[in-house]
Amino acid sequence: MTDSAQPSSAPHSQWWDVWRQFKSHRGAMISAVIFLIILFAVMFGEALWPFDATLIDIPARNQGPSWVHPLGTDQLGRDTLARMIRGGQISIAVGLTAMLLALFLGTLVGVSAGYFRRLDGILMRLTDLFLALPLLPLLLVMVMLFREPLSAAFGTETGIFILMVSAIGITSWMPTARIVRGDVLALKEREFILSARSIGTTPFKMILRHILPNVLSPIMVSATLGIANAIITESALSFLGLGFPPDFPTWGRLLFDATDFLQLYPERVIWPGLAISLTVLSVNYIGDGLRDALDPRIRGR
């Protein structure tokens, strides 16, 4: 009897299954590799690349691609590759932080609305209200209003960073909240929640131990979409000239600066635009793969 209870192969965890399914999604795997390469280049590129992003070298201005400057130089002779690396650091940092903030807010609202019936009505009306706000105009207005006070309080770079992250975070938590609420509502009716409650689990512990681990998969999928959304929004604001100041290059800002020289040096807009698009595309594909991998109905096949 003990023999037949032995599993035929070594047991593997749920995450191993998820990984195996994720691996089979070719687009997602390629994208994951590309995203990791971009992340690596942006994180360590500055240490490996000899030029500084802010080094002005007027004699070498407006150069095309060469061995010294593979992506050329801008109108002040600054190396484009170095600026791309620096810009990527800021863009991706904004994207990740804003995504975390949006995820935190969305999960907080979603779980509270789903778990505590009394809060459900008011929180969901709040979500609807936020969804009815014209987001891009409002973001522009927020940036216009709080730019000066925050730069004065925290210094230019930190101030604008805080502003960007909070503005994007506050305006993009709603989809996460809706999805999480729906999942929590369904979870609440399950037996294991009932049994946990019957042994006297407090609501706080219940949410932390039983609810949150079970709504992790929709949260992870909205995390990937959140990064993509945040990077695009930040670049859009920078592109409209309302993002970081010119001496802090972000991908959007580099694109914006390059459009001034569109007729003379059209190749200059390609690099930042390509970087934004490639990052967002790979993140979107990763999200697609994750959604399939985390869905147990698809995973078995």
Place this chain on the structure above:
Amino acid sequence: MLTFTIRRLLLAVPTLLFISLVIFLLLKLAPNDPMAQVPLTVPPEVKEKMREALGLGAPIHVQYYKWLVQMFWIEPQVLIDHMTGSTFAEGKLRVISWQTRSPVMDIVVQRIPQTLWVVGMAYLVGVLIAIPIGIYSAYKQYSIFDQIGTFISMIGYSVPPFFSGVLMIVIFSVLLGWFPSIYDTTLVVDSWESFGKQLKQMIMPVMVLALQTTAQISRFMRASMLDNLNQDYVRTARAKGLSEQVVVMVHVLRNSMIPVVTVIALGVPAIFGGAIITEQVFKVNGIGQLLITAIQANDLPMVQTLTFMFAILIVLFNLIADIMYGILDPRIRYD
């Protein structure tokens, strides 16, 4: 259905009031001063009077109330006057732009046609391309066509308009020189030649916006078609010997269009917001560009009016989408 519509309309009023309050209060926090441009030689007491004339001395709730009256009472009167030639609004104070010192609504009315032409056309083109793509890629799921369609719509999602637009300018106007990179709004279409010019300058902005629309709508169309293709009624229709074309294009398509139509309705206000960037890239002086210049010039009444107009559009089209869903799908009953 009627009671539902009326209830939703009534609910839209407090929602819009709340949104207007949020926008109003947000702008009241603005640190900038409309008197900043006035020369320093103007004595402070005169400046104070100017400030009062702009209504800035009054308490906040009075200012809000006055703005509401201007927006919902005086501006509609102006509209009625304009249409019928009556004189309801004569001598009444309208919402005045700080930039041009002329009524905000007049400028908005000047800008709307450009936006509607470019953005509206782009949306139409996008939808018309998206629906056949969605139908075919669902019908031939996992075929080469479907794979390419998925990839293109991924690109449509991922490439932001400020890159696709600029890229189009680089290719088609800098390198090839086919189309102008700047949209000329002073062009009057009165002959075939000027019509051709208009067409040429519209192609690029329309294509950039249409790419995004196509990406979204074709995904929805495909998903909705896939949901319906596996239904029992499709098997019944095939079993009774209907041709494949009738099954797909009549039975399945009609049912699949229900959610897609609501998505199309929901996207209408978003194109006004999303067009801000495209208008900026191609220098189309429409509503979006008006908002950007107003923000850069700290023209608060203009920003307030435009943002609120976007909010009205969103609430309105949400309502339209809900009602359409109820009308198109007899299984859905709201009351």
